[in-house]
Amino acid sequence: MATIGILNGGGDCPGLNAAIRAVVRKGVEVYGDRILGFRDGYRGLLDGTAVELTPDSARGILHRGGTILGTSRADPFRVEGGVDLLKRTMETFGAEGLIVVGGEGTLGTAAKLWADGVPIVGVPKTIDNDLAATDFTFGFDTAVQIATDAIDRLHTTAESHNRVMLLEVMGRHAGWIALYSGLAGGADVILIPEEPFDIDEVCSHLSRRQSKGHFFSIVVVAEGAEPKEGTLEVRAYDRDEFGRPKLGGISTVIADEIQRRTGFETRVTILGHVQRGGTPTATDRVLATRYGIAAVDLATVGTWGRMVSLRGQEIVDVSLDEAVSELKVVPRELYEVAEVFFG
Numbered sequence: 001m002a003t004i005g006i007l008n009g010g011g012d013c014p015g016l017n018a019a020i021r022a023v024v025r026k027g028v029e030v031y032g033d034r035i036l037g038f039r040d041g042y043r044g045l046l047d048g049t050a051v052e053l054t055p056d057s058a059r060g061i062l063h064r065g066g067t068i069l070g071t072s073r074a075d076p077f078r079v080e081g082g083v084d085l086l087k088r089t090m091e092t093f094g095a096e097g098l099i100v101v102g103g104e105g106t107l108g109t110a111a112k113l114w115a116d117g118v119p120i121v122g123v124p125k126t127i128d129n130d131l132a133a134t135d136f137t138f139g140f141d142t143a144v145q146i147a148t149d150a151i152d153r154l155h156t157t158a159e160s161h162n163r164v165m166l167l168e169v170m171g172r173h174a175g176w177i178a179l180y181s182g183l184a185g186g187a188d189v190i191l192i193p194e195e196p197f198d199i200d201e202v203c204s205h206l207s208r209r210q211s212k213g214h215f216f217s218i219v220v221v222a223e224g225a226e227p228k229e230g231t232l233e234v235r236a237y238d239r240d241e242f243g244r245p246k247l248g249g250i251s252t253v254i255a256d257e258i259q260r261r262t263g264f265e266t267r268v269t270i271l272g273h274v275q276r277g278g279t280p281t282a283t284d285r286v287l288a289t290r291y292g293i294a295a296v297d298l299a300t301v302g303t304w305g306r307m308v309s310l311r312g313q314e315i316v317d318v319s320l321d322e323a324v325s326e327l328k329v330v331p332r333e334l335y336e337v338a339e340v341f342f343g
Helices: 016-029 043-047 082-093 104-115 140-161 176-185 199-211 250-262 272-276 282-300 332-339
Strands: 003-008 034-038 050-053 097-102 120-124 164-169 189-191 217-222 266-270 306-311 314-319
Touching: 003 016, 003 043, 003 082, 003 282, 016 034, 016 050, 016 097, 016 282, 034 043, 043 082, 097 104, 097 282, 104 120, 120 282, 140 164, 140 176, 140 217, 140 272, 140 282, 164 176, 164 250, 176 189, 176 217, 176 332, 189 199, 199 217, 199 250, 217 250, 250 266, 282 306, 282 314
Parallel strands: 003 034, 003 097, 097 120, 120 306, 164 217, 164 266, 189 217
Antiparallel strands: 034 050, 306 314
16 A cells, blocks of 8 residues: 555646546556645645545546646756755655656656656656657647548538648657647648658659649648758747747748748648547547556555556556667658658
């Protein structure tokens, strides 16, 4: 029996509640653990806000999007004395360790906290699917399904009006959502951060389709897509409090250029936070549940400094350092599969 804290940080993500539910159900009902949910990510550890989670409080949340605990991008390393405050909060609540559910940023902080002596188990969640130490993160499948549904709907209006339709999806450094949804939805061009694009080539693809009698086209653009140097002028992005560019809107620049160069009527849809919201797919519910079960197994026996991970069909665990050592980006050979259908 142990007292274990759980929090989720960063952006919300379909499947978070499924992971929380799994930790609570197995932790309490099988191990007799006490599970404490810290509110709003690491902020709950800085503010001392937590709630005891029971099987009753975790009931009925499997299918719900978002997170019953709330989330934030708070970082104890950006607060003077934050790490010591976090440790004192854990001691006050009697938490012997933490299960931290998050993506690159949240788990990067977790790895530093582990190095600072805080017992932690990590759970990978991000719709971007960009953590290299696991085959898939939960949230990704739901985001891809939402984007694919959007492409299907855009097809009908694009064909009705003989338009070029651009769909912008999330993907700061990695184009997994754009690639998977573009392939699944039959996109005619897919632009991702890993493959800088030449706007001349994009326009050539679209013009070639027109010459073959295909008078509409679908272009899927990851928010982090960038033009090849010197091929298209793009404004500098504003920065957030962490110094990261506030992405969004690259598709509008591309659409304006396509219409100017080709004369084709061009429209833009930016999905934005729609990709994160709503009911998780069955795949994400199951994966999040398996991750939650594996995480509480590790925490209960005191196996800290690890992140649960999917390798093939098996749930394994890897070191937190390995988990955040590099981003998983789309490999060239997979992008070449998509290129077969361009133009």
